[in-house]
Amino acid sequence: MTVEQARLPIGLFDSGVGGLTVLKALRQRMPCEDMLYLGDTARLPYGTKSSETIARYALQATSKLVERRIKLLVVACNTATSVALDTLREAYPGIPVIGVVEPGAQASCRASLQGRIAVIATESTIRGRAYHKAIHRLRPQAHIVGQACPLFVPLAEEGWVDGPIAESIAARYLDPIFKPASGSDRVETPDCLVLGCTHFPLLARAIRNVIGPDVVIVDSAATTAFAVHQELDARGLIHPQHGDDCGTTRFLTTDDVPRFARTGGLFLGTPIAPDEVELVDL
Structure with missing residues (x-):
């Protein structure tokens, strides 16, 4: 060149x-x-x-x-x-x-000790299972759960990235994955969360407050x-x-x-x- x-x-x-x-x-x-x-x-x-x-x-x-x-x-x-x-x-x-999908998948496979990975992204990304496919190519036995979080994009664009509004919306999306209902104690929650949209890192604090300190958050940037x-x-x-x-x-x-x-x-x-x-x- x-x-x-x-x-x-x-x-x-x-x-x-x-x-x-x-x-x-x-x-x-x-x-x-x-x-x-x-x-x-x-x-x-x-x-x-x-x-x-x-x-x-x-x-x-x-x-x-x-x-x-x-x-x-x-x-x-x-x-x-x-x-x-x-x-x-x-x-x-x-x-x-x-x-940005393949680098994010690689990072999640390295970060997850137990192979239980959650992916949050837009509806289209989740529907197309892009991260599921990329992660399974690298780690076929991984257990992956995907969750579309469409409201995160307008929140980030508006700058409403922390506080009660952001956290309540994050909880609505993430509590079913990371805080299963009582009686579901045997459900193994993910140990790694992939931010599968480049808007989502701005909401990292609100997301962290919802999922707790022990889950590794992966940003593909x-x-x-x-x-x-x-x-x-x-x-x-x-x-x-x-x-x-x-x-x-x-x-x-x-x-x-x-x-x-x-x-x-x-x-x-x-x-x-x-x-x-x-x-x-x-």
């Missing part, structure tokens, strides 16, 4: 700002890399849409990133990964494409960043470092720039100025 190709940015897309948790992990692992992030906020959420619609949205988002020139694509959305990863790889064979680093290194695409050269980040959104900047800063952990965000049409 040429030095010019290595200098191209890493492209990421998500249905909204949740994928910024992946971007944050990439920044921490590879601070010299340039990033181009697209949040398709006009059509959020993806998780309640049909597979055909999700695949179409994913192709449109990828096309917008590819036309800006990228060296690698990260599908920073569990729903799009579970539905459209193969479609994107077929459509763009010259660009490496990495999703750091594992995905490791997979991206490995792929770039294998292809000779690591950005050449020169002194204090630090990577830049550009943001694209399909709706409401001020809202993207405001909410995105919560996910990224650093402020985003509205003039750093470009409004685009897919």
